[in-house]
Each structure stands twice: as C-alpha cells, then as structure tokens.
Amino acid sequence: MAINVGEGMTDEVGRQRGGWKSRARSSTRRERVTEVAIPRGGKGKEVAGSTSEAQDEPESQHEVVAEAQDVDEVNAEIEAEEKDEQPPPSPQKKNPRTTRRRNPPQVAPPPVTGYGGGPSDLSLLPSFGKHVAASLWRGECVGRYLKCMNNGKKVNDFDKPDSNLRWFWNVVDASGLRPLLKTNYNHVDWGLLTAFTKRWHPETGTFYLPISEMTITLDDVSCLLHIPINGKMLNHVGTACSMAEGKDMCEKYLNFNRDDCKQEFSKMKGAHIGFPKLEKIYHANLSQALEAENNQESDDEVGFYRECTIRAFLLYLIGATIFTNKSSQYVDVIFLTYLQDLSEVNTWNWGASRLAYLFNYLDAASRPKCGNHGGMYYGAFQKVRNALSC
Known part of the structure; x- marks a missing residue:
C-alpha cells in the first residue's frame, strides 16, 4: 500500500x-x-506469500x-518550473554622475588665430597663448610683480683679503672674473624687470618694444660685465652632479671634510653648498694658508691651501653673480669642474654661458605662473631702459 x-x-x-x-x-x-x-515488497524483509502474489510479479514489474x-x-x-520561477537578474543602476546627460564630453575650444591688441599671425609666435601678455589681455595677472633673486649685497659685503696679497689677486685677475666684483646692485627695481619680462618672447629671443625689437648680445655682456666671451663653452648642461662626486670634488678642491660635506648636502637637499658655509670654507683655507706660510711649511702644502682659498672665492663669486638661481641660497658644486686648474679658468667662455643662462630664465619669467626669478643681471636692463629714454 x-x-x-x-x-x-x-x-x-x-x-x-x-x-x-x-x-x-x-x-x-x-x-x-x-x-x-x-514496489510492494521491493525492500525490507522477505515475507512468505501466497501463489497469487507470485503470479502478479510480472505485472508489478511492468x-x-x-x-x-x-x-x-x-x-x-x-x-522546468524551477527555472521559470527564478526571478530575472536585477538591472544595474546607472550612476547619474557618469551619464552623458549630466556630464557631456568636453568640446575642444576652437583654435586661436589671433589676439586683440596682440599678434594677428601666430606662425612666428605659436606659444603666445601661454605668454603672460595673453593673460594680461584676458584681465588676468593684473597685480603680478616679478621678484628677482639678487645676491649683489652678499658680494659687496664679502670679506675680501688685502690688496697686497699678491698670490691671491694675481690668480683672480688672470681668471678674468674679477670685474664681477664691481657689477652688483644692493637693490633692484622689480617693476622694471616685470615690465621687460612681459615683452620677452622665447621664440625670437627678443623684447617687443614700442620702438622696435631689442635683445641682449654678447657685446653687451662684454661691455657690462667685462668677462671673457670667447673660449670653450661650459658643457655641464643636462648632466647632474651626484652626491658622491660632489663630496670628492669638495674634499679635493676645497679642503672640505666629507662628513661636513654630507651634512651640508643633506641640508641643501642636493650637491649644493650654501653661501654662508662656502664663506666659512674660504676663511678656513685662507687662515691655514697664512699659517702654513708663517710656519715655513712645504711648498706643496702651502700651495694646496692657497688654491683651495681661491677656488672657494671664485665659486662664491660666480654663484652669486652670473649663475644666480631662484633659491638665492646656494651654489651648485658642478661649477667646481671648471675651477680645477686655476691656470685655465680664463679659457672658458663665461660670457656666452652667462647669456644663455639669462635667456633660459627669461623664457621661464614670460609665463604667468612664474613668481620669482633667478639669473637676472640688472645692469643689462638698466642699459635698455637708458636706450629707451634717449
């Protein structure tokens, strides 16, 4: 059953x-x-049945x-019913923030073909849209003043040795860099520099003035700075001085201890020497040179202290004048490369390198986001202003 x-x-x-x-x-x-x-009797214990149940077995099998x-x-x-009963997968909700309706794709602005009051043909000045003058036409950067990093006061206040110390001044005169001591300003006119950088165009390397185009040439550098404008070019552009190389050069050419050098590099965050530390190195070597000379020590030892003194002075001089950076706090150790042999310092083209350094900073100053500036030489802009006033 x-x-x-x-x-x-x-x-x-x-x-x-x-x-x-x-x-x-x-x-x-x-x-x-x-x-x-x-089936009946299919599982469980076997039970004896009647003959009629045995006869019904074939039928039960069917x-x-x-x-x-x-x-x-x-x-x-x-x-099949279970498959039908399964609910359909719920559709994913669309994020309204990423829909095309609320955030349509940005349409590229039409190409600029000219500026009102500015150049009408941009084939010569393709990057004029990023120039500070274009921002001024749009009403931006109205109160922008360019702060120039000037180390002239540091050079003027530098404690120099007596003029009768011939072993020092003879080498400085032979290097061709002594005139840099007389080309510094304690104060500069920020407004004048800001006005000139607004009219500088990197594509042509000239100032666009109401009278005509003007630029700074090598002849101007020679007349204003009186430094060499011929010779070998400084070739460290694109290369960086590592910390290990800087320590080796400082120890060999400046008599600067490696441990102290490591602390200075860590403070300056690179292979740089701050101006206060460099001035201390200069005075330390000068004192040791005079002391060794008075004690009549060997010529090699006296000569070593003298050369380190002159190198420290020249490194301070070029770092504070012709190669001033935006930090106005330190000088790069890479310039020691050109001061290794003091007899060949005048063979380097310091004037052309200075002019290229100035042009590089002028290119950066012509952009709206530039707030402070290095590498400026104020005398060159004074010359241009005097030419305009004539």
Whole structure:
C-alpha cells in the first residue's frame, strides 16, 4: 500500500516568501512520486506469500517501469518550473554622475588665430597663448610683480683679503672674473624687470618694444660685465652632479671634510653648498694658508691651501653673480669642474654661458605662473631702459 505523504498539505505551500517562490511544493511532489514508485515488497524483509502474489510479479514489474518513466517526466517538469520561477537578474543602476546627460564630453575650444591688441599671425609666435601678455589681455595677472633673486649685497659685503696679497689677486685677475666684483646692485627695481619680462618672447629671443625689437648680445655682456666671451663653452648642461662626486670634488678642491660635506648636502637637499658655509670654507683655507706660510711649511702644502682659498672665492663669486638661481641660497658644486686648474679658468667662455643662462630664465619669467626669478643681471636692463629714454 502506497503511503500518501501529501495528506494535510494545502495548495498554499508554494506561496511567495520575500519575492521568491518557495520550492516546498516541488520537493513535496518529488517525494510523493518517488515513494509511490516503490514496489510492494521491493525492500525490507522477505515475507512468505501466497501463489497469487507470485503470479502478479510480472505485472508489478511492468508497473514499476511505467512508474519510473512517470518519475523522470515529473522531475523534468519540476526542473522546468524551477527555472521559470527564478526571478530575472536585477538591472544595474546607472550612476547619474557618469551619464552623458549630466556630464557631456568636453568640446575642444576652437583654435586661436589671433589676439586683440596682440599678434594677428601666430606662425612666428605659436606659444603666445601661454605668454603672460595673453593673460594680461584676458584681465588676468593684473597685480603680478616679478621678484628677482639678487645676491649683489652678499658680494659687496664679502670679506675680501688685502690688496697686497699678491698670490691671491694675481690668480683672480688672470681668471678674468674679477670685474664681477664691481657689477652688483644692493637693490633692484622689480617693476622694471616685470615690465621687460612681459615683452620677452622665447621664440625670437627678443623684447617687443614700442620702438622696435631689442635683445641682449654678447657685446653687451662684454661691455657690462667685462668677462671673457670667447673660449670653450661650459658643457655641464643636462648632466647632474651626484652626491658622491660632489663630496670628492669638495674634499679635493676645497679642503672640505666629507662628513661636513654630507651634512651640508643633506641640508641643501642636493650637491649644493650654501653661501654662508662656502664663506666659512674660504676663511678656513685662507687662515691655514697664512699659517702654513708663517710656519715655513712645504711648498706643496702651502700651495694646496692657497688654491683651495681661491677656488672657494671664485665659486662664491660666480654663484652669486652670473649663475644666480631662484633659491638665492646656494651654489651648485658642478661649477667646481671648471675651477680645477686655476691656470685655465680664463679659457672658458663665461660670457656666452652667462647669456644663455639669462635667456633660459627669461623664457621661464614670460609665463604667468612664474613668481620669482633667478639669473637676472640688472645692469643689462638698466642699459635698455637708458636706450629707451634717449
């Protein structure tokens, strides 16, 4: 006799639970079908029966096969119903911040072909849109003043040796750099420098003035600074002096201890020597040179202290005048490369290197975001202003 396990169950077994249909009904149907398909006496203990039950065995086997087929069909129907009952995947919500409707793609601005009051043909000045003059036409950078880093006061206040110390001044005169001591200003006119940088154009390397175009030439450098404008060019552009190389050069050419040099490099964040420290190195070597000379020590030792004194002085001089940087706090050790042999200092083209250094800083100063400036030589702009006033 088949056991009816579905008695007492209602049709609400498959009601929804939280939006999902319960699978209790399909599982109940599976149990009902499988339990009905169990043949009589198919499992359990063997029980002796009558001959009539033995005669009904073939018929019961046919019934088992038919009922097994019915079970497969029912299982297939239940699986199909379960697939139908599964809810469709919920669509992903679109982020309103990334939709095209709220954030449309930016349209490229039309190409600029001219500026009101400025150049009408940009083939010669393609980067004029990034020039400070273009910002002024748009009403920007109205109160911009360029601060120039000037170390002239440091050079004027530098404690120089007596003029009768011939071993010192003879080498400085032979280097061709002594005139830099007389070309410094304690104060500069920021307004004058700001006005000239607004009229400088990097493409042509000239100032666009109301009268005509003007520029600074090598002849101006020679007349104003009186430094060499011929010879070998300084070739350290694009190369950097490592900390190890800087320590070696400072110890060999400045008599600067490596441990103290390491502390100074760490303070300056690179292979640089601050002006106060460089002045101390100069005075220390000068004192040792005079002391060794009074004690009548060997010529090699006296000569070593003398050369270190002169190198420290020349390094201070060029770092505070012709190669002033925007920090106005230190000088690069890389310039010691050109001071190794003091007899060949005048063979370097200091004037041309100074002019290229100035042009590089003028290019940077012609941009709106430039606030302070290095590498300026105030005397050159004074000359141009005097020419305009004539």
